[in-house]
Structure formats: C-alpha cells, structure tokens
Amino acid sequence: MTKRPRRTIRRAYGNIRQRGPNRWQARYTGPDGVRRPIGTFESEKAANAALARVLSDVYQGTYREPETGDVPLREYAQRWLATRDLKPSTLDGYERLLRRWILTPLPSPGGARQLDLGSLPLRSLSHTMVSEWYAALLVATADSAAEWLARGGGPSDAAHVRAWARSAGRPVGDSGRMPAALWEAWRSAGSPAAALVESRHAGTVTGRTQAAHAYALLRTICGDAVRDRLIEANPCSIRGAGQTRPAERIVPGDTVVDAIAAAFDGPSERYRAAVIVAAHSGLRAGELFALERQHVERTPQGGVRL
Secondary structure (H helix, E strand, C coil), X not given: CCCCCCCEEEECCEEEEEEECCXXXXXXXXXXXXXXXXXXXXXXXXXXXXXXXXXHHHHHCCCCCCCCCCCEHHHHHHHHHHCCCCCHXXXXXXXXXHHHHHXXXXXXXXXXXXXXXXXXXXXXCCHHHHHHHHHHHHHHHHHHHHHHHHCCCCCCHHHHHHHHHHHCXXXXXXXXXXXXXXXXXXXXXXXXXXXXXXXXXXXXXXXXXXXXXXXXXXXXXHHHHHXXXXXXCCCCXXXXXXXXXXXXXXXXXXXXXXXXXXXCCHHHHHHHHHHHHHHHHCCCHHHHHCCCHHHCEECCCCCEEC
C-alpha cells in the first residue's frame, strides 16, 4: 500500500502542515520575521481558522507577540518610573509606594503564603490576583498605621496649621501649599490646636489612604502597560479602591475650643467669636464671615441662636 504523503499548505505569512492522522499544525511568521507555531489541531479547518485569526491581527495592526507581557511587574514599574517627568516630591512618593507596598511581598489574608506581585509577569496579573493583593494591602497598611501610632507618631506641623485655620474659620485646602501668612499667624497664636489634631489623627489613621494611593499607582502603571500593548486589559478594576475619603468631622470639646479662642490675642482678638461659632455651628468659612448682628438672636435661656 502506497503511503499517502503529508501535505503542507502555504499561506502568506504562515502555513499549515499535516503531522499525522487528525493532527494539523498551524504556523505563522510575525511582523518581526520570527516563525512561531500557533498549535496543533484535529482538522485542517480548525487549523485554518486559527491561522486566519492570527493573520487578521497582523494585517489590522493589533498583533502582539506571545512573549509580550513576559516582563515582570518589578522591571516594568521601575522602567515606568524612570521615564516619568515628575516633581521630586511626587517621584519620592511613588518610589516609596512601590518599594513598600507594591514590589515588596505581602502576607496573604490569613498568612498562608506571600503575595509577591513584583515578581509576576505582566500578562499573569488578573483581577483575582490584584483583588487578593489589595485585601492583603489593607491589612498591612492598617497594621503599619497602628504600629506608627503606638510609637508616638503624630501629625505634621502642616496638619496642626490646617486644623487651627479651620477652627478659626480661615479657608484652607485639604492639601497643597499653604500661604506663608497662615503659618505666621499660627505661630503668632502660639502654635495651638495640638490636642484637636491628635484626637482626629488617632481616629483616622487607619492606613486606608496609603492603600488607596498604592492601588491607584498600580492601576496607572498597568494602564500604561495596556497602552504599550503589553497586556490586553487593566487588571485593576476594584470599584472605589483607589479613592481617598475625607475623615469624619469631629467637634472639639469646650475646653479645646476655649483654648483656641484664647490664643487669639491682640489684633486677632476679634476672631475669638468666629472660633466659638465655627466650632458649634458647622458653618463654612464663607457663611461664617458673612454673618451680621441681625443674624444673631438671643434666647430666653441666655444663649444665642443664628
């Protein structure tokens, strides 16, 4: 019996060849000139379909080499950071987030194993993997915050100034550079409001802000990896994970309010009433300083009503 010769069917940029009964191999040549196998199929039709899909990507410009995405997250993230045009303070912050929370292995929830996100190839990052890492991140940042507070950690002078300014009814943002005049006024007032800031800090330092910043940075890096066509989709898709929320408003006690008001002396004495009203009314700065005598009514009990 004459043995039937195995066939090779050539296509532009690819070919299909029969390797045995019900075994058809499809191969293609990519834009880089490298010949790669697609796989072995049970029929010529299935091999043709697979080759057509790959060649369609080549012709449409959407083709990606199979090796694409093999670069570890650590290598890509460090390269990404080195090519950013960032302010020194922003660069320093990103470096710390990468080093401490993203590229350092974290114990999984329950401590069964270590989650080493930095050693994984980009293409192996998935929503499930990132979700597990984020759960571990929340635990790690909370533990770090508790440790920091236990060691006597506290707010910076900037946090003191912001708290004092709000209590005094002065407009001030939650972040960013504050006017030099505000710093001078705070120092002239004797650098007050330490107790208020510390009480707020003790209730709000939970590590969630660090977790949100680390997650947002990872999402940005993976987003650029998608644009670089190293991965098909961003694995960071946890709703709200990269958002920070302002701390709950805490009303200081009368002793603290009186101490802050008393700190306004000399030319700034006229702001004492504003401090007391701001602490107990919840008015915004604009509303507070728009008050006039006609807006204030004495009550029969000797108090006042706005």
